[in-house]
Amino acid sequence: MGKKSFIGRKNESAYLKNAIEKRNKGILVYGPRQVGKTALIIDVLENQMQTKYIYYECVKGSFQYNVELFAKTCAEATGLEYIARMRDIFDIFDVLNESTSGKHIIVVIDEYPYMRSSLSKDTLDSYMQRIIDTSRNLSIIFSGSWMSVMKEMLEYDSPLFNRITATLEVRPFNYLESALFYPNLPTRDKIAFYSVFGGYPFALSMLDPKETLEENIARLLVREGSPVRITLENILVREVLKSDFPEEILVRIGNGKLKYNEIKDMMSEDVSGTLDRMLKRLVAMGIVTKTSPINRKDDKKKMFYEISDNLLRFFNTYIKKNNSLIRRVPEDVFVKELINPSLDTYISRRFENLCNEYFQLVSPIDVVDIGTYWYDDKRKRTNGEFDSALKLRNGTYMVFEAKYLKNKMDMTLYEKEKRKILEVKGLQVSGMGFISSSGFSFDTKNLPDRFISGEELYSIQNP
Numbered sequence: 001m002g003k004k005s006f007i008g009r010k011n012e013s014a015y016l017k018n019a020i021e022k023r024n025k026g027i028l029v030y031g032p033r034q035v036g037k038t039a040l041i042i043d044v045l046e047n048q049m050q051t052k053y054i055y056y057e058c059v060k061g062s063f064q065y066n067v068e069l070f071a072k073t074c075a076e077a078t079g080l081e082y083i084a085r086m087r088d089i090f091d092i093f094d095v096l097n098e099s100t101s102g103k104h105i106i107v108v109i110d111e112y113p114y115m116r117s118s119l120s121k122d123t124l125d126s127y128m129q130r131i132i133d134t135s136r137n138l139s140i141i142f143s144g145s146w147m148s149v150m151k152e153m154l155e156y157d158s159p160l161f162n163r164i165t166a167t168l169e170v171r172p173f174n175y176l177e178s179a180l181f182y183p184n185l186p187t188r189d190k191i192a193f194y195s196v197f198g199g200y201p202f203a204l205s206m207l208d209p210k211e212t213l214e215e216n217i218a219r220l221l222v223r224e225g226s227p228v229r230i231t232l233e234n235i236l237v238r239e240v241l242k243s244d245f246p247e248e249i250l251v252r253i254g255n256g257k258l259k260y261n262e263i264k265d266m267m268s269e270d271v272s273g274t275l276d277r278m279l280k281r282l283v284a285m286g287i288v289t290k291t292s293p294i295n296r297k298d299d300k301k302k303m304f305y306e307i308s309d310n311l312l313r314f315f316n317t318y319i320k321k322n323n324s325l326i327r328r329v330p331e332d333v334f335v336k337e338l339i340n341p342s343l344d345t346y347i348s349r350r351f352e353n354l355c356n357e358y359f360q361l362v363s364p365i366d367v368v369d370i371g372t373y374w375y376d377d378k379r380k381r382t383n384g385e386f387d388s389a390l391k392l393r394n395g396t397y398m399v400f401e402a403k404y405l406k407n408k409m410d411m412t413l414y415e416k417e418k419r420k421i422l423e424v425k426g427l428q429v430s431g432m433g434f435i436s437s438s439g440f441s442f443d444t445k446n447l448p449d450r451f452i453s454g455e456e457l458y459s460i461q462n463p
Contacts, residue, residue, distance in 0.1 A: 006043045007201070008177040009036070012170060016044045019166035020051075020139055023104060025132045026163040029143040030150035031170035032286050032309075034231060036201040037143050038110055040170060045106060053106040054078070054096075058114040063124070066115045067092070093131045093138070100137040108141045113149045126159040133163070148284040171286075172199030172309050175354045176361070179458060182209040187454035188437050189213065191404065195350035198310030203228045217339065218331040221319055232315050249278060250307060253288070254317040255346055257306040279305060287312065293374035294391050295428065302374055310350055317346065348404035352387040355402045355435050358457050359390060366393045373399050377424050386421070388435070396430035400450070409436035418449070 019027050031037050038057075045053045054077040056070045067089050074092055075084035078099060086092050096105060109115070116124045132140065142164070144150045153160045154167065175194045179185075181204040182193055192213050197203050197220075206228055207216055220228040252258075252266045264275050282288035289308045296302040307313040318339050319326070326334055352372075359370045373389035376382075388400040401417045403409060414434060421432050433450030434440075435457070444451040 006039065006047065007180050007205075008173055009040050009043075009170075012040055012168060013044050013048060015166075015168055016040065017048055019168075020044070020049065020106060022166075023137075023139060024166040025135060025139055026128075026160060027139060027141045027166045027168070028150060028153060028164045029141060029168045029170060030147055031145070032147070032172070033145040034200055034202045035145075035170050035172055037145075037170045039201065041108055041110075041141060041143060045108075051104070051106065052077070053108060055108045055110065057110040058112060060114050061118065063115060063118040066118065089127060090131065093135065096138060097134070097136055102137060104137050104139065106139045106141060108143065110143045112142045112144045113146045116149065122159055125153060129159040129163055132160075147286050148281070151284075172311075173201065173204070174199060174357050174361070176458065176460070178204055181205065181207055185209055187458055188404075188406070190458060191351055191354060191437055191454060192347050194354065195310055195347040196314050198312070198314075200309065200311050202231060203311055214332075214335050214340065218335050221315065222326055222331045222334050224326065229315075229319070232312070232319075249282075250287070250312070250316040251321045253305060253307055255313055255349060257291070257304045259301070259304055263305060291371065293385060294369045294371040294389055295397060296374045299374075313350075314346070344404065351404040351437060352402045354457070355388045355400065355452075358452075358460070359388060362460055363390060367391065368393055373397055373429075375424050375427060377426065379425050380423075392430065394430075395428075397428055398431040398433065398450070399427070399429050400433040400435055400452075402435040404437045406438065408439045408441040409434065410441045414440070414442070 016027070016029070029037050029041060042055070045051055054074055056073045058066055059069065064087065067087055070089070071086045071092055072084045074096065075081050078096070080095065080099060083092060083095055086095070096107070118124075128140065128142075131138075142150070142153065147169075152158060154164055155161065173180075175191075178194045178197070178199045179190045182190060185193065193207065193216075196213065196217060197207060203220065206220055208219075211219070220226050221232075223229065248267070249263075252263060256262075260275070260279070263279070267275060279288060279290075283290050283305075286308060288305050290303060290305055292299065292303045307316060322334070322338060325338070329337075356370055359367070363370060367390045369391035371389060373386040375384060375386070386399040387402040390398045390400075392398065399421065401421070403413075403417075417434060418432065421427070421429075431450065433452065435452045437454040439453035439455065440451055
């Protein structure tokens, strides 16, 4: 079979391939829904290793029904038709062990939490413990989207503790990997596309780089019935909000970076009492990120919540709360009137996070933390945050201002931004820098500060 087109995931592919080649018996692959876990696993097994494997995707149903379907899958994969009639999961794996003739067999159990939840807590994990302990030439890859559930399998009191010997978290693509889907766009457009469509492969694969950003937004996010919008509404968001999650919680956060009390004040009283539990669950699922300035890590008053991925953030900022309006106006009118007026502001805030992703990729070992820097200027009775900051091993900080600009940053703007930093009293900074999406109109070589252009952000190699 010819090699299929597969974009990105070099590090993840190498890690998974190595774990399989070393014959790890238990391998855990987890990450948000629609992030590309299955595609990654299949690409490694089928195209990179060209090895035989058994792939089974669990369903929402009883344990016995899953065993029945698993038996049929194993029968088809091995050619041993009698396996299809078996109804004991231990017997099925015993046959697989006996039929290997010393050959390595990989069994992929996708959406493992579905089958796991059909039995009482830890029961299926204990079954798998016994199967792994008695297997000779089998490797089992457990894959799933409920991150908190998958992480439970690694805990000390889990039956699978020490049986899972290789663990891989698959996250949405970073800004460099996402740009592989639109490599020929100008730098400023790459920033804009990433700010809106984020790093989910299912959405990136449907982009048309020949269309404008606004046209892609209209076709993929505003248009009712588009595959991306259907996925967001019926898979990602519904999975997040099922059970007791109010639909408004992610809409309220939107494009913001909000404190707990700010979110609580926006929610209805019947929800606010359970807000802490809901936010903790969203953080555990990787949907929401809980952050604090790198110089105020222990200050609970400076802890903020924000939606983790740009696509989910954009969807909840502009689309979800305007469903009724979208049905009444043409797509292009909605984009022009409701999105365009604030789109640059939206992108500029996402550009700050992109810059921190850049520092995560390139920073030397003497940088011990990366994030925002909070300051309180008591003399002026003002406070605020610097977009990007690097904490150095010596305890000092280097702060950066990030600007999403249509034109190059000129000397006047540079001096103005530098003056703003210098006027803040009490900063523990050893240096400062400036990041401009469109570069700089002046010679930066002989200036003492650090200057990073948008082109430089995209010129590095993804490690």
